[in-house]
Amino acid sequence: MLEQRPDLLPRLGAFARLLHDAGLEAGPRRLTDATRALGFIDLKQRDDFHNALRSVFVSRKEDIPTFEAAFDIFWAPPDPRVSAGTIPGRSRPLPMAPERAKAWANALGLNTSQMNREDPTEFPASSSGYSAEELLRHKDFEEMTWAETEQVRKLLEQAPWRVAERRTRRLRPSRTGRIDLRRSARHAIRSSGELVMLFRRKPRVRRRPLVLICDVSGSMERYSRLLMIFAHAVSRREDLEAFVFSTRLTRITRLLRQRDLDKALDSVSKGVHDFSGGTRIGDAIGDFNRRWARRVLGHGAVVIIISDGWDRGDPAHLTSELIHLRRSAHRLIWLNPLLGSEGYEPLTRGMAAALPHCDDFLAAHNVQALEDLGRLLSGLDNRTSR
Amino acid sequence: MTGPLKPGHLVLFDTVTAPATIEDIEGRLRERRYIGDRALATSIFLALRLQKPLFIEGEAGVGKTEAAKVMAEVLGARLIRLQCYEGIDLAHAVYEWNYPRQLLHIRLMGDGADRRTAEREIFSSDFLLRRPLLDAIDNDDPTPPVLLIDEIDRSDEEFEAFLLELLSDFQVSIPEIGTIKARQVPLVVITSNRTREVHDALKRRCLYHWIDYPDLDKEVEIVRARAPEAADGLAREVAALVQGLRGMDLYKVPGVAETLDWARSLAALGATRIDAGLVSATMGAALKYQEDLDRVREQVPALVEKAQRA
Numbered sequence: 260m261l262e263q264r265p266d267l268l269p270r271l272g273a274f275a276r277l278l279h280d281a282g283l284e285a286g287p288r289r290l291t292d293a294t295r296a297l298g299f300i301d302l303k304q305r306d307d308f309h310n311a312l313r314s315v316f317v318s319r320k321e322d323i324p325t326f327e328a329a330f331d332i333f334w335a336p337p338d339p340r341v342s343a344g345t346i347p348g349r350s351r352p353l354p355m356a357p358e359r360a361k362a363w364a365n366a367l368g369l370n371t372s373q374m375n376r377e378d379p380t381e382f383p384a385s386s387s388g389y390s391a392e393e394l395l396r397h398k399d400f401e402e403m404t405w406a407e408t409e410q411v412r413k414l415l416e417q418a419p420w421r422v423a424e425r426r427t428r429r430l431r432p433s434r435t436g437r438i439d440l441r442r443s444a445r446h447a448i449r450s451s452g453e454l455v456m457l458f459r460r461k462p463r464v465r466r467r468p469l470v471l472i473c474d475v476s477g478s479m480e481r482y483s484r485l486l487m488i489f490a491h492a493v494s495r496r497e498d499l500e501a502f503v504f505s506t507r508l509t510r511i512t513r514l515l516r517q518r519d520l521d522k523a524l525d526s527v528s529k530g531v532h533d534f535s536g537g538t539r540i541g542d543a544i545g546d547f548n549r550r551w552a553r554r555v556l557g558h559g560a561v562v563i564i565i566s567d568g569w570d571r572g573d574p575a576h577l578t579s580e581l582i583h584l585r586r587s588a589h590r591l592i593w594l595n596p597l598l599g600s601e602g603y604e605p606l607t608r609g610m611a612a613a614l615p616h617c618d619d620f621l622a623a624h625n626v627q628a629l630e631d632l633g634r635l636l637s638g639l640d641n642r643t644s645r
Numbered sequence: 646m647t648g649p650l651k652p653g654h655l656v657l658f659d660t661v662t663a664p665a666t667i668e669d670i671e672g673r674l675r676e677r678r679y680i681g682d683r684a685l686a687t688s689i690f691l692a693l694r695l696q697k698p699l700f701i702e703g704e705a706g707v708g709k710t711e712a713a714k715v716m717a718e719v720l721g722a723r724l725i726r727l728q729c730y731e732g733i734d735l736a737h738a739v740y741e742w743n744y745p746r747q748l749l750h751i752r753l754m755g756d757g758a759d760r761r762t763a764e765r766e767i768f769s770s771d772f773l774l775r776r777p778l779l780d781a782i783d784n785d786d787p788t789p790p791v792l793l794i795d796e797i798d799r800s801d802e803e804f805e806a807f808l809l810e811l812l813s814d815f816q817v818s819i820p821e822i823g824t825i826k827a828r829q830v831p832l833v834v835i836t837s838n839r840t841r842e843v844h845d846a847l848k849r850r851c852l853y854h855w856i857d858y859p860d861l862d863k864e865v866e867i868v869r870a871r872a873p874e875a876a877d878g879l880a881r882e883v884a885a886l887v888q889g890l891r892g893m894d895l896y897k898v899p900g901v902a903e904t905l906d907w908a909r910s911l912a913a914l915g916a917t918r919i920d921a922g923l924v925s926a927t928m929g930a931a932l933k934y935q936e937d938l939d940r941v942r943e944q945v946p947a948l949v950e951k952a953q954r955a
Binding site for chain 2: 284288289292295296299300304306307310311313314315317318319320323427428429430440441444445447448451452545548549553554555557558579583
């Protein structure tokens with residue numbers, strides 16, 4: 260059926276490039292599959308055409324909205340009203356780098372306002388502040404200058420700790436452990452069926468996954484940037500799932516995955532729409548429990564909540580969600596930047612409600628405190644389950 | 646079980662038995678009382694035509710596994726199911742030698758036996774325990790089987806890496822025998838509940854389909870098809886009730902499987918309509934967490950009333 264439409268192949272190639280620019284994986288393999296798939300489809304059936312391309316180019320649920328937006332924009336049938344300056348049905352925004360978005364808008368004859376246009380965030384110019392490393396280690400994040408945060412970033416990136424390992428259910432050969440019948444019998448065959456040598460195996464170990472749930476509401480504003488730097492540094496070397504919340508919960512794992520810190524922070528600030536909003540910790544944890552817990556808390560994960568505990572929600576709600584969360588995590592750690600200040604006592608309603616349900620309650624106001632956290636994480640036990 | 650273990654050639658899918666069009670698949674699914682949508686039928690159709698595995702994701706209980714089972718029926722093919730779990734390895738997924746039998750055989754042969762002959766004998770298909778993946782690529786089935794790799798998110802990275810290899814070449818190597826290449830490519834269906842992210846490299850080899858919760862009309866249709874013992878009014882009310890529950894803030898949102906369980910439970914109690922008392926008594930069919938039950942219990946009368954109006 261494809262041979263009836265010789266113009267379709269180059270169009271399909273262009274569509275794959277559009278998907279690629281929008282962040283989907285649309286390499287030659289997928290393009291080939293798409294071409295083959297269309298060979299079996301009645302191209303006049305628009306739904307089948309649409310479904311076929313989706314089953315080839317999409318491979319996770321999160322990509323479906325991007326695909327749908329790109330599909331609408333690219334394959335939308337010509338509309339007579341386009342000349343009036345509007346393009347109905349092409350309203351879903353397609354996330355993309357601004358310069359690429361512009362190029363595509365021009366190529367497709369779209370009004371540029373339909374693409375996501377975002378101004379690059381202005382970062383303050385760096386000042387000349389400088390502190391010795393040890394001083395820096397103990398300095399409260401709140402008081403740091405821009406240049407100091409740059410150095411903290413280096414300290415965090417070089418942090419010497421790794422998350423502790425846990426035993427998995429996969430076995431590997433070893434000198435000690437349970438008897439490996441397969442290998443022992445195997446060997447016995449060579450010696451006419453005598454079990455002359457016993458081989459053993461024991462569970463393989465893996466690092467525990469980390470889940471970070473970070474409060475970025477108004478009261479945490481002074482710490483947000485550094486905590487994000489911390490999250491980025493950790494995600495470079497550990498298996499990390501990261502979320503931020505103020506009024507709602509946003510997953511930032513993929514945004515942090517960029518190697519370049521500034522680019523990663525930039526996409527986090529663009530991807531999270533309620534930085535410095537109010538706080539409803541209970542709702543955020545509840546949202547996590549319902550939408551994410553089953554997906555990210557497998558394999559004995561350690562959950563770290565970073566928040567000052569200033570909560571506008573119902574403390575009883577927070578308590579019940581934390582109880583639920585603690586049951587499905589290997590360890591629940593609460594970091595509170597205020598814990599570092601002199602004379603602080605966890606008297607806020609949220610903190611008082613949370614405290615009995617966390618395994619650990621630690622400070623997070625300076626590099627030293629984060630290093631203490633690192634030591635705790637590297638010393639966790641290696642139980643198989645949870 | 647003794648199957649042929651000679652290396653063979655890949656033969657193309659027999660297009661005579663394979664469904665010819667997307668409509669054909671839709672119709673055949675419906676005949677088997679599987680109410681899917683056209684997008685799923687398209688994905689299955691392409692999986693057969695392109696001979697690519699189909700990766701189905703969706704929340705628990707939306708009919709992912711069922712889709713594979715019904716496909717096997719539709720194609721007149723055998724269903725080979727591999728349930729994944731953490732630590733699953735080749736010995737459980739592909740093959741294992743029957744060591745006790747091998748040892749026994751060697752003992753029986755006595756001391757005079759030539760070692761080479763002995764090894765040739767005991768490393769033959771008679772002593773091979775064939776696990777699902779080997780069975781799926783090496784068999785005499787008249788129609789290529791349907792291989793269901795269920796809940797792959799429960800397995801670990803090592804197993805994914807192995808599958809990647811298997812699914813790109815449809816061959817397995819057994820050191821003592823050699824490489825066994827599929828003579829006919831099975832229809833591979835991989836399901837995941839997304840308890841973790843499966844590696845992109847594996848997904849890239851597959852066609853992808855996301856099964857969403859059905860809307861009310863479709864769910865009613867599913868209940869009628871799969872729980873025919875439930876009266877029409879009951880089917881509709883239970884479906885509406887579950888749709889209402891899905892809008893609530895619950896730890897575990899009930900899937901279609903729960904709707905069916907619930908409808909069957911109520912039908913077994915002789916109910917033809919729902920009321921607050923019946924719903925409270927049978928809620929456990931749909932809600933599996935104590936917190937969820939507590940939360941819903943207060944709202945049962947309102948939910949029932951809403952469901953009866955739907």
